[in-house]
Amino acid sequence: MTRRSVIPGFGLTLGFGLLYLSLLVLIPLSTIFVKSAGMGWHDFVRVAFASRTLAAYRLSFGAAAAAAAVNLAAGLLVAWVLVRYDFAGKKLVSAMVDLPFALPTAVAGIALTALYAPNGWIGQFLSPLGIKIAYTPIGITIALIFIGLPLVVRTIEPVLADMPREVEEAAETLGATRLQTFTRVLLPALFPAMLTGFALAFARGIGEYGSVIFISGNMPFATEIAPLRIVGQLEEFDYAGATAIAAVMLVVSFAMLFFINLVQIWARRRMEA
Amino acid sequence: MSHATPLRHRTGRALLIGAALLWLAFFVLLPLLSVFAQALPAAATGLTAGFKAIGHGAPVKALGAIGSGFAHSWSPYWEAITQPDALAAIKLTLIAAGIAVPANLVFGIAVSWAITKFDFPGKGLLISLVDLPLSVSPVVAGLIYVLMFGATGWFGPWLVEHDVQIVFAVPGIVLATIFVTFPFVARELIPVMTEQGRDDETAAVALGASGWQTFWHVTLPNIRWGLLYGVLLCNARAMGEFGAVSVVSGHIRGETNTMPLHVEILYNEYNFLAAFAVASLLALLALVTLVLKGLLEWRYGHGGSARH
Numbered sequence: 001m002t003r004r005s006v007i008p009g010f011g012l013t014l015g016f017g018l019l020y021l022s023l024l025v026l027i028p029l030s031t032i033f034v035k036s037a038g039m040g041w042h043d044f045v046r047v048a049f050a051s052r053t054l055a056a057y058r059l060s061f062g063a064a065a066a067a068a069a070v071n072l073a074a075g076l077l078v079a080w081v082l083v084r085y086d087f088a089g090k091k092l093v094s095a096m097v098d099l100p101f102a103l104p105t106a107v108a109g110i111a112l113t114a115l116y117a118p119n120g121w122i123g124q125f126l127s128p129l130g131i132k133i134a135y136t137p138i139g140i141t142i143a144l145i146f147i148g149l150p151l152v153v154r155t156i157e158p159v160l161a162d163m164p165r166e167v168e169e170a171a172e173t174l175g176a177t178r179l180q181t182f183t184r185v186l187l188p189a190l191f192p193a194m195l196t197g198f199a200l201a202f203a204r205g206i207g208e209y210g211s212v213i214f215i216s217g218n219m220p221f222a223t224e225i226a227p228l229r230i231v232g233q234l235e236e237f238d239y240a241g242a243t244a245i246a247a248v249m250l251v252v253s254f255a256m257l258f259f260i261n262l263v264q265i266w267a268r269r270r271m272e273a
Numbered sequence: 274m275s276h277a278t279p280l281r282h283r284t285g286r287a288l289l290i291g292a293a294l295l296w297l298a299f300f301v302l303l304p305l306l307s308v309f310a311q312a313l314p315a316a317a318t319g320l321t322a323g324f325k326a327i328g329h330g331a332p333v334k335a336l337g338a339i340g341s342g343f344a345h346s347w348s349p350y351w352e353a354i355t356q357p358d359a360l361a362a363i364k365l366t367l368i369a370a371g372i373a374v375p376a377n378l379v380f381g382i383a384v385s386w387a388i389t390k391f392d393f394p395g396k397g398l399l400i401s402l403v404d405l406p407l408s409v410s411p412v413v414a415g416l417i418y419v420l421m422f423g424a425t426g427w428f429g430p431w432l433v434e435h436d437v438q439i440v441f442a443v444p445g446i447v448l449a450t451i452f453v454t455f456p457f458v459a460r461e462l463i464p465v466m467t468e469q470g471r472d473d474e475t476a477a478v479a480l481g482a483s484g485w486q487t488f489w490h491v492t493l494p495n496i497r498w499g500l501l502y503g504v505l506l507c508n509a510r511a512m513g514e515f516g517a518v519s520v521v522s523g524h525i526r527g528e529t530n531t532m533p534l535h536v537e538i539l540y541n542e543y544n545f546l547a548a549f550a551v552a553s554l555l556a557l558l559a560l561v562t563l564v565l566k567g568l569l570e571w572r573y574g575h576g577g578s579a580r581h
Contacts, residue, residue, distance in 0.1 A: 005390060005391050005392075005471065005475070006475055006478050006479065007390045007391070007471060007474045007475060007478055007484075007487070008478065008483075008484035008487075009386060009387075009390075009484045009488075010387060010390070010391045010393075012383075013383040013384065013386040013387040014383075014384075014387035014391070014393070016380070016383045017380060017383045017384035017387055017399075018399075020380045020383075020384075021380075021384070021399075021402060021403065024448070024451055024452060024455065025402070025405060025406055025452065025455060026402070027421075028417035028418060028420075028421050028452070029405075029409070029417055031417050031420035031421055031426075031427065032413070032416070032417060032420070035420060074296050074300075077289065077292060077293050077296065078293045078296065078297065080289065080293075081289055081290050081293040082293075085286055085289070085290055087290055091567060093293070093294065093297060095563045095564075095566075095567055096297045096301050096302060097297070097301075098563055098566065099301050099305060099559065099563065100301060101509075102509050102513075102559035102560075102562045102563050102566075103304075103305070103513070103555075103556060103559040104512070104513025104514070104515060104532075104533050104552075104555045104558075104559070105411075105513065105515050105516070105533075106513075106515040106533040106534075106536050106537055106552070106555075107308060107513070107533070107536065107552040107555045107556055107559075108304060110308075110536065110540050110548060110549065110552060111304040111305070111307050111308045111311075111552070112304050114307050114311055114545075114549075115303060115304060115307050120307075121303070121307060122303075142300075145300060146300055146301070146304065149300065149301070178285070203408055206410070207408075207409065207410025207411065207412070207413070208410075208411075208516075209410065209411050209412050209515065209516035209519075210411070210515035210516050210519075210533070214537075214540065227410050227411075227412040227413075227516065228412075230410075230412045230413065230416060231412055231519075231520065234416065234419065234520065239419070239420065239423070239425060242416055243416070243420065246410075246412075246413045246416050246417075249410055249413060250409065250413060253408045253409060253410070254408070256408065257401075257405075257408050261401070
């Protein structure tokens with residue numbers, strides 16, 4: 001491997017890239033940790049883990065985990081259909097998968113609220129049955145299901161497409177049932193991609209704001225998500241409180257990122273083995 | 274090979290396709306349709322009546338119902354999207370995206386060039402850092418600029434002294450937009466440029482081309498579709514960003530409201546018709562983005578592997 005390349009521009013492009021990255025991302029992000037460190041451990045814990053905030057974490061993490069789990073099943077189904085079958089309108093279906101990514105979150109938020117409110121297209125059938133979705137944790141979960149779907153589908157899809165079908169055919173030739181082929185052959189091979197998809201959807205879900213705040217109702221201790229706690233503290237000009245919660249969320253996000261990278265490394269090693 | 278597939282496989286196939294379509298229709302298509310139905314309620318009623326009339330075998334009546342529905346919807350819709358505050362919000366959204374997208378485009382090209390054309394220690398870390406903004410909550414993305422440039426922030430006193438306002442003003446909105454759209458161009462370019470390798474550029478330089486000529490005449494033609502793809506995704510997110518912009522915007526009508534923020538204000542004032550009218554413009558933007566994305570994938574064969 002030659003360290004020296006004849007192509008010019010190394011210093012310029014790397015220098016500019018690092019400067020831009022530092023000024024716009026790294027230095028601004030460091031404010032969270034510098035300000036948190038300045039608070040002292042005792043104060044930090046007091047604000048970051050106050051009972052109302054703890055309730056918000058529980059809701060955000062719980063709804064994000066539930067939505068990611070639903071998306072894992074639905075995403076596997078959609079990815080399977082897109083990879084394995086040819087049918088009319090497949091391009092359109094694939095574009096639909098990307099819609100939650102392309103649609104601004106606030107638009108998704110008010111659209112979902114309109115659908116699931118007691119007088120909405122869907123809500124009107126559920127409210128006579130006593131089922132409330134909008135302004136409850138179920139509504140929050142539905143918003144996160146909407147947001148997370150493309151992440152799971154687009155993570156599983158390429159791995160499924162690369163999987164040789166001969167292995168499945170071999171399993172079937174050897175007398176395995178469809179269910180056995182699925183649970184013993186397909187699922188283990190897809191496991192790292194599914195884990196990554198779940199983690200991506202979960203990480204996106206805990207930080208999600210725009211699509212959730214309209215449908216969530218925002219009641220303290222009941223339907224108030226963690227990002228909204230940050231906004232609430234900011235509106236009261238409690239910058240230290242907002243920063244402490246942001247620090248907790250950043251640490252969780254970075255932990256998820258680290259976990260995803262570990263899964264990728266593990267999957268690559270397993271492929272080579 | 275389909276004729277050789279056993280019957281039970283074919284029923285399974287139909288069931289799975291049906292289940293996937295049903296899921297997407299319910300969770301993705303329905304919310305999209307409801308945006309337009311809420312923005313043009315008379316048109317939606319007209320369409321429903323029209324379909325019923327077609328069912329009863331009265332096509333002329335159907336056309337009449339649909340036509341009058343759209344006619345009744347059009348003027349309140351047009352009023353909502355051309356109202357001065359809405360126009361100011363559209364303008365600010367275009368300004369924010371107009372600065373954030375080119376800025377991230379230049380950065381994306383520069384950092385991809387450094388990463389793919391040279392070897393240096395810490396490259397893996399740099400790639401991870403470029404992706405970092407994707408795992409930060411939009412609200413936190415807004416908060417960090419308040420902590421930097423707000424009145425009590427790091428540069429707050431200096432900014433106040435020199436009468437420069439960044440947060441709760443347009444510059445803050447632009448900064449937050451740059452942050453949330455930061456990785457989009459680079460993460461499309463890095464795989465494309467890695468695949469292209471370095472031979473073309475090395476040859477061009479050996480033949481006496483300058484760095485700029487090499488980029489302009491050799492690299493750019495090779496990466497243009499990937500570049501467009503990245504710009505498209507970057508722009509969609511830039512125009513639609515809500516959380517980060519909401520934190521740094523002062524929410525001043527007609528001044529620091531982008532389109533998504535304007536939607537929120539109208540919605541919270543129970544002005545649902547106007548909120549959904551402006552939202553429908555953003556939904557149209559999403560649809561145009563998806564169509565262009567599909568065209569680009571078809572044109573340059575992007576494998577749909579883009580993870581968002």
